[in-house]
Every structure is written in C-alpha cells, then in structure tokens.
Amino acid sequence: AQTVTQSQPEMSVQEAETVTLSCTYDTSESDYYLFWYKQPPSRQMILVIRQEAYKQQNATENRFSVNFQKAAKSFSLKISDSQLGDAAMYFCAYRTQRQRFGGATNKLIFGTGTLLAVQP
Amino acid sequence: NAGVTQTPKFQVLKTGQSMTLQCAQDMNHEYMSWYRQDPGMGLRLIHYSVGAGITDQGEVPNGYNVSRSTTEDFPLRLLSAAPSQTSVYFCASSYNPRDPLTHEQYFGPGTRLTVT
Numbered sequence: 001a002q003t004v005t006q007s008q009p010e011m012s013v014q015e016a017e018t019v020t021l022s023c024t025y026d027t028s029e030s031d032y033y034l035f036w037y038k039q040p041p042s043r044q045m046i047l048v049i050r051q052e053a054y055k056q057q058n059a060t061e062n063r064f065s066v067n068f069q070k071a072a073k074s075f076s077l078k079i080s081d082s083q084l085g086d087a088a089m090y091f092c093a094y095r096t097q098r099q100r101f102g103g104a105t106n107k108l109i110f111g112t113g114t115l116l117a118v119q120p
Numbered sequence: 121n122a123g124v125t126q127t128p129k130f131q132v133l134k135t136g137q138s139m140t141l142q143c144a145q146d147m148n149h150e151y152m153s154w155y156r157q158d159p160g161m162g163l164r165l166i167h168y169s170v171g172a173g174i175t176d177q178g179e180v181p182n183g184y185n186v187s188r189s190t191t192e193d194f195p196l197r198l199l200s201a202a203p204s205q206t207s208v209y210f211c212a213s214s215y216n217p218r219d220p221l222t223h224e225q226y227f228g229p230g231t232r233l234t235v236t
Contacts, residue, residue, distance in 0.1 A: 004162075045163075045210065045227035091162060107153070107178065108212075108225060110162035 002027045004094050006111035013082045014119050020067075021077045021114045023092030033095040034068065034075045035108070040088040048090070051075065079116075087118040121146050126211050126228035133201040133235045141196040141231050143211030151215045152194040153178070153225070154186065156207040163210060169194055201235045208232050 003026045013019035025034070036048040051059045051068050059066050063083075067076045079086055092111040127142045145152065153168040155178075165178030169188040183205060185197040194213075198205060211228040 006162075009160075043208065043230045045212075047224050050224070093163075107165055107168060108155075108163070110155075110164070112160055112162045 002029070002032075002094050002096065002109050004092055004109050004111040006092055006114050008114045009112070010115045010117070012117045012119060013079070015082055015084060017082055018078060018080045019082055019116065021079075021090055021092075021116065023075045023077070023111055025073050025075065025092070025094050027073070027094065027096075029096060034066075035093040035095065036064070036066070036075075036077045037091045037093060037110075038086075038088045039091065039113075040085075045091075049077065082118050084118050084120060087116055089113045089115050123147065124211055124213050124226050124228035126209075126231050128231060129229065130232050131234070133198070133233065135201060135203060135235060137201050139198050139201065141198075141209055141211075141233075143194045143196065143228060144192050145194075145211075145213040145226070146192065147213065147226065148191065149213035149215055149226075150191070151225075152188065152211065152213045154184070154194070154196045155210045155212065156180065156205075157210060157230075158207050166196065166209075198233075201233075203235045206233060206235045 005024045032053045034051045038046045038048050049059050049061045049064050051066055058068050063080045065078045091113045094109045124145045150171050154166040155163040157163045164180050166184050167186040169175045172188050172191050175186050188194050209231045212225045214225040
C-alpha cells in the first residue's frame, strides 16, 4: 500500500522569505501523480501544484515549485517570496494510476499535513 | 458552475442517530469520493465511485454507506452515528471524459459533524 509522510507538523517563515515543506512517499508503482493542497482556515481544499511521475521536469506555478526526486521518493514544495495569505495547512497527496473497473481509481492518499505560519 | 456542493455545513447528532451527508457536482465528473479529516491524520478515503452505479470502499469505510444512482450525486449515509465519527467530511470529484487529461480533484467546502 502507498503511504505519504510529512515529517514537519509545523513550519514558520518570515514574509518575503522562502520556505520548503517536505514530503516523502512509498510506492511500488512507476506511474502516479503527486499533489500539494493548501487548506486555509476557511477549510477549503485548494490545489497548489501537481507533478506527473513520468515527467522529469519539476512543476512550477508562480511562487510555488517542487523538487521531485523519483528515486528517493521525495516531493518537496518550495514557496518563494512568502505572503501572509500563504499561511495555511499544506497537504502532500499521492494518486495511483492503477486501472480498475475499466478506469483509473483516482484515489488520493494524503500526508498528515504541515501547518505553515507566515510572520510579518 | 457551482462546482462541488455539500450540505449541511454543520451538524450535531446524538449517538445512534442516522443521517445523510449530501454531495453534488455539476461538472460532469465521473469520479466522486468521500474523505474524512481528523486532527493529525490528514484526509482519509471513506468510499469512492468511478461512475453511476459503481462504488468501492476506501481506507475507513466502516459505519458508512454510499450509493451513486446519478452522475451528479454521491450521498454518504451514517447508519448509527458514533462519537468516533466526529470529523470534518469532504466530498471530491474529478475526471470529465470530455477532458481526460484533467486530473485535478475538486473538493466541496466540507461538513463539520459532531456526534455526542
């Protein structure tokens, strides 16, 4: 079974600085997707960035980028120029691509989350 | 599009009561899922569906039932509520067959359930 581990329960960063959130995962599959979700106090789950395992290039979305190390099964999120609005719980998630019922299962496996505080 | 909607937003139940959490999506998504979120445990999959009439169990299915009679709706039933089911529940949907390269899961706003 796949597992996702986030070893940093809490992190803090100064406004305008850079912070990296860690995520490791365990799987025997070669084809999968990885995601970072943001959950602000509103409780809404917001997709921040995704990475396809077959792509060697690291995904980037504006101030958010990932460091995807497939062999090491590591998927860290870097937030540059941190803003007060970045304060939230961040979840790393894995999605299998196994076929079932004639289609992908599309199940997400989440880590336990990292609570990010941004200091003004 | 309203996206994924969930009702109610908050609910308090007594032990032994039953209820249904409603979830609906208007994006023509084939896949729908229910997760529960507990402190320190992230989100865990309860049940999921890959299409109307097809459901399967996730990681923590005990105490919950689902059915998928239409593409749009995926209700979650608590048969006999227990305090251990106090949690925040999220419904999610994804995969429009007309746009198969879209892999993003869209989440509803969540339902906070307290069982006393």
